[in-house]
Amino acid sequence: MFVPPSSPIPAPACPVPRLETLAESGTRDEVRSLVAEFEAVTDPRGACGVRYRLASLLALVVCAITPAGHDSITAAAEWCKRAAPEELAAFNLPYHPLLGRYRVPSEKTLRSVLGRLNPAELSAAGYAWLHPLLPDGPVVPAPQMPDGGVEREQRRAHQTATRADPIPRRRRAIAVDGKCLRGARRADGSRVFVLSAVRHGDGITLASREIGAKTNEIPEFAPLLNQIDDADLADAVVTVDALHAQRTHADYLHQRGAHYLLTxxxxxxxxARQLQRLPWSEVPVIHRDDSRGHGRLERRHVQVVTVDGLLFPHARQVLRIQRKRRLYGAKKWSSQTVYAITDLPAEQADAAEIAAWARGHWTVENTVHWVRDVVFGEDKSQVRTHNTPAVLAAVRDLIRGALHLAGYVNTAAGRRAHTERHRVLALYSIT
Structure with missing residues (x-):
């Protein structure tokens, strides 16, 4: 049924329970529409000949890629063409009075706009929309999905979250790591890399930044964290891999009031040679952890030495983590020894807590990179126009975070549950 521009837009018939609960509980700020949040993104186009508002185009792309099976810009354009007039009106698209319908952006328009955007600004706008929905404490998922379905991962996550945490964490933790978009290449043949800062636990992306063709992750560390507010970074622990074990990074985090855990x-x-020469034979193992999963047994022994005067700024503790792994049914164990340093003294972080942060760093791999590769098919995508690969990576992070906060532990299940358009619009408060 046609809805003229002056008529009110009907509300979706079936809103997502999680967002409805957050909006009505009064414990969170009012959830803004995603279209309104994208108004803060800088429009790279000139004023002449602009037909669609940038916020409307970005919200359309996010909503179009949310359902399962819509992983490309072509699929997003088709999703827009099949939208009803009242749904197009919710995005504030222009209305053509002579044709009697709303204008729908073409695939060429979407590609042109996405290729000229700043991925960092889009990532910041996405986190600004997610921030009012973030809980004060850890997310405890329900035993079943918000739409009533049952998933094995949903039950496991509920059991893990309701079980008493033997290792309470006194600080927030942020993992910084880069990812190669394997299917995308620049005009000069170089690959596209994106550096991201991700929260431990829920995997919400705080900031992301595309790495230039003639540089690497190291000089982009400080510009990436500059996008994060002091309130989110202050007193947090930043975990990074061995590539970012740089003295300048430690000084930067110290100036921002944050802490580090470096491999x-x-x-x-x-x-590394200095750490290996410490008297580890005289240091007792003060934390042990046994776990099962992914078809193998894993044992971790943690030793800690308090230091002062190392060849690294502000270092206070050194860890040696010995990992032993054995596949189910096998007899042979494989072992690995990892060293890590932190600027937190023993009274502020014990061995179990630091070991939990070291394991939590893999959140960026298991929750972010793996989901984007497998669920969204990121590595298979051959989109390579200017900034489009990094922009689509920011869009996927926003969708993944929205589905997680809506109560879906499995992102693929959340996408399958949002094949209907009114559920997608309700997810992003577009009514």
């Missing part, structure tokens, strides 16, 4: 490998040869 040390042979790329820092002098420091």
């Amino acid at each position: 040390i490998k042979n790329n820092q040869w002098n420091l």
Whole structure:
């Protein structure tokens, strides 16, 4: 049924329970529409010949890629063409009085706009929309999905969250890691890399930044964290891999009031050799952890030494984590020894807590990179126009975060549950 521009837009018939609860509980700020949040993104187009508002185009792309099976810009354009007039009106698209319908952006328009955007601004706008929905404490998922379905991962996550945490964490933790978009290549043949800052636990992306063709992750560390507010970074623990074990990074985090947990490998040869020469034979194992999963048994023994005067700024504790793994049914164990340093003294972080942060760093791999590769088909995508690969990575992070906060532990199940348009619009408060 046609809805003229002056008529009110009907509300979706079946809103998502999680967002409805947050909006009505009064414990969170009012959830803004995603279209309104995208008004803060800078429009790279000139004033002449602009037909569609940038916020409307971005909200359309996010909503179009949310359902399962819509992983490309072509699929997003088709989703827009099949939308009803009242749904198009919710995005504030222009109305053509002579044709008697709303204008729908073409695939060429979407590609042109996405290729000229700043991925960092889009990532910041996405986190600004997610921030009012973030709980004060850890998310405890329901035993079943919000739409009433039952998933094995949903039950497991509920059991894990309701079980008493033997390792209470006194600080927030943020993982910084880069990812190669394997299907995308620039005009000069170089690959596209995106550096992201992700919260431990829920995997919400705080900031992301595309790495230039003639640089690497190291000089982009500080510009990435500059996008994060002091309230989110202050007193948090930033976990990084061995590539970012740089003295300048430690000084930067100290100035921002944050802490670090750095993995040390042979790329820092002098420091690694100094850590290996510590009297580990005289240090007792003060934390043990046994786990099962992914078809293997894993045992971790953690030793901690308090230090002062290392060849690294502000270092206070050194960890040696010995990992032993064995596949189910096998007899042979494989072992690995990892060294890590932190600027937190023993009275502020014990061995179990630091070991939990070290394991939590894999959140960025298991929750973010794996989901984007497998669920959204990111590595298979061959989109390579200007900034489009990094922009689509920011869009996927926003969708993944929205589905997680809506109560879906499994992102693929959440996408399958939003094949109907009114559910997608309700998810992003577009009414």
